[in-house]
Amino acid sequence: MSRMWKRTAAGLLTAGLMVGSLTACSSEREPAAGGGDATAGGAAAAEDTLVGIAMPTKSLERWNRDGANLEEQLQEAGYETTLQYADNKVDQQITQLQNMINQEADILVVASIDGTALAPVLQTAADRDITVIAYDRLINDTENVDYYATFDNYQVGQLQGQFIEEQLGLADGAGPFNLEPFAGSPDDNNAKFFFSGAWDVLLPYVESGQLQVPSGKAPASNDDWQSIGIQGWGSDTAQAEMENRLNSFYSGGTKVDVVLSPNDSLALGIAQALEGAGYTPGEDWPIITGQDADNANVLNMLAGKQAMTVWKDTRELADRTATMVDQIAQGETVEVNDEETYDNGVKVVPTFLLPPVVVTPDNVQETLVDSGFYEAGDLGL
Numbered sequence: 001m002s003r004m005w006k007r008t009a010a011g012l013l014t015a016g017l018m019v020g021s022l023t024a025c026s027s028e029r030e031p032a033a034g035g036g037d038a039t040a041g042g043a044a045a046a047e048d049t050l051v052g053i054a055m056p057t058k059s060l061e062r063w064n065r066d067g068a069n070l071e072e073q074l075q076e077a078g079y080e081t082t083l084q085y086a087d088n089k090v091d092q093q094i095t096q097l098q099n100m101i102n103q104e105a106d107i108l109v110v111a112s113i114d115g116t117a118l119a120p121v122l123q124t125a126a127d128r129d130i131t132v133i134a135y136d137r138l139i140n141d142t143e144n145v146d147y148y149a150t151f152d153n154y155q156v157g158q159l160q161g162q163f164i165e166e167q168l169g170l171a172d173g174a175g176p177f178n179l180e181p182f183a184g185s186p187d188d189n190n191a192k193f194f195f196s197g198a199w200d201v202l203l204p205y206v207e208s209g210q211l212q213v214p215s216g217k218a219p220a221s222n223d224d225w226q227s228i229g230i231q232g233w234g235s236d237t238a239q240a241e242m243e244n245r246l247n248s249f250y251s252g253g254t255k256v257d258v259v260l261s262p263n264d265s266l267a268l269g270i271a272q273a274l275e276g277a278g279y280t281p282g283e284d285w286p287i288i289t290g291q292d293a294d295n296a297n298v299l300n301m302l303a304g305k306q307a308m309t310v311w312k313d314t315r316e317l318a319d320r321t322a323t324m325v326d327q328i329a330q331g332e333t334v335e336v337n338d339e340e341t342y343d344n345g346v347k348v349v350p351t352f353l354l355p356p357v358v359v360t361p362d363n364v365q366e367t368l369v370d371s372g373f374y375e376a377g378d379l380g381l
Contacts, residue, residue, distance in 0.1 A: 046078035049107065049329045052100030053081060056113045056137075057088040060233065060265055061294045062314060063111065066136070069318035070109065074325060088232055090114045097121045101128060107325055111135040115189040115344075118142065131328050135321060138189040140344040147334060148342055148351040149321045151312045153190045156356045157197020157262070159310050160289040163358065164258055165201055167287055167307065175210030177257035180245055181218060182238060182270070184262045186229040194262040194291070195225040202260065211258075214249040230266055239269030246277045258287040264297035264309055266290075271305045281305055293359055293368060298379055301361045311357045311367060320352055 051074055055067040063085070071083045082100055086093035090113050100108060101124055108130055112118055119142040122132055126144040134148040164170070168177055179202070184191030199222050205211040206218050217228050230238050238261070250256060256274070261267040267290035279285055281304030290297050290309040300306040327334045336350040343349075359367050365381060368374045 046326075046329065047080065049325075050080045050082065050103065050105045051325055052097070052103070052105040052108045053083040053135075054093055054097055054100070054108065054110045054112075055083070055085045056093065056111050058085045059088065060292075061296075062292045062312075066111065066314045066318065069315050070135075070321055073318055073322040077322065077326070079325065079329075086113060088113055090117045094118065094121050098124065101125050101130065104128075105130055107131045107133065107328055109133045109135050109321055109325070110139060112137045112139050114187040115140045116187070119144070133321060133324055133328075134349065136190065136317060138342055138344055138349065140189060141346060142344065143346045145344065145347075145349055146328075147324055147336065148349045149317060149324060150190075150351065150353060151317065151356050152353045153193035154197040156291055156310045156312070157194040157199070158201060159197075159356060159358050160194075160260060160262070160291070160308075161198035161201025163289060163308050164198075164260065164287060165205070168258065170205050170210055173210070175205070176212050177210065178250075178255065179206070179211040179213050179218075179258050179260065180215060180242070180256055181213065181228060181260040182241070182262060182266050183219075183225045183229045184266070185231055185233050186226040187231075188233070191229060191262065192222075192225055195219075196222040198260055198262070198289075199225070214254060215245040216249075217245070233263060233265045235265050235269035235272075237269070238266040239273045242270045242273035243276065246273060250277075255284065256286045259289070261289050263291040264294040264306075265292075267297055267306055267309075268294075268300070271300055275305075291356075293373070295374070295378060298359075298364060298368065298374070301359075302364065302379065304361075308358055308360045311359045311373075312354070313357070313371070313373065315373070316354050320354060324352070 053067060053070055055063050057063055067083050071081050074081050084096040086096055093113050098121055108125060110132060115138055118139055122142050122144040125132055132145045134145050136150045138148055139145045168174055183195040202211060219225055219227055259270050261270055267288050270288055285304060287307045290306055293309045293311040297306055297309055324334055336352045338351040338353050339348060342351045357367060369376050
């Protein structure tokens with residue numbers, strides 16, 4: 001049973017900027033067997049299946065959207081749900097998951113805060129035959145994660161790196177330009193993929209001298225990404241870091257040309273630091289990348305303060321995850337399209353990857369408004 005949305009518009013309108021189509025395969029499983037009636041004897045009615053949804057925080061717009069979209073879809077299909085946000089506190093998320101287990105949840109959908117900290121509580125879930133879906137962030141160091149639903153996070157970074165490459169004309173030999181790279185939260189497994197995708201494009205230009213990093217904060221390889229990570233994806237932390245780089249390394253008229261920001265939260269703080277340092281939108285404003293198409297960042301794009309964002313339509317992710325829940329509850333084959341990439345240190349987790357989309361000021365209407373993700377009035381259009 002599936003509730004795939006019937007939409008005529010969406011990010012698919014920008015197919016030229018999307019990942020190539022992914023070939024679906026499948027992963028066999030037994031029907032869910034948690035505290036409710038979704039037992040190994042056969043399919044369960046939706047109303048007899050409790051789905052626990054654990055989200056990391058309410059402080060970022062995208063997680064509010066994710067939680068609300070997924071809960072709405074599951075409830076419309078008749079599932080009982082419990083949705084919890086953990087304020088970016090690992091211990092709080094663990095307690096919330098334990099409470100869901102005690103409530104006899106049949107399926108857990110978990111967007112982890114720290115992908116390495118959940119092994120003990122997920123062992124408790126496994127002991128009670130509860131199926132676990134990792135949502136957008138891979139859960140590491142445990143065999144007790146059954147499926148993973150996410151976007152192609154390496155491709156997110158590639159799109160950011162390729163955008164910088166194209167805008168600066170790097171492939172044609174242009175340069176040198178001053179680059180300041182940032183990476184995401186060191187405890188978020190996705191941050192590694194974002195940075196690797198971008199750095200695989202940009203590092204050769206750093207090594208050739210076409211991109212110069214006055215702060216010296218240029219990781220020698222993808223493996224060193226945590227050295228420039230911003231804990232908790234905090235806008236304030238990113239702002240403070242950018243202010244420090246500007247004050248320490250950009251005196252005497254030296255200007256930043258481009259900032260690799262892996263998401264919109266960091267991009268907000270970076271833009272605020274630049275404004276505080278006297279940068280104004282226009283020709284001298286640096287290229288700043290982003291991800292998530294948060295409202296404030298789309299407004300910044302339209303105001304010339306951010307060059308692009310990579311949009312991950314969280315409605316699609318909620319839809320795919322709800323389909324997985326259906327397939328688990330009904331004892332059906334769970335559809336995945338990647339059974340090779342996402343090794344969590346213990347197992348390769350069967351995964352369904354969704355494609356991200358580049359949004360610039362030129363296609364905001366086409367991608368974000370025409371698809372219904374935003375109302376025109378939300379963006380002053």
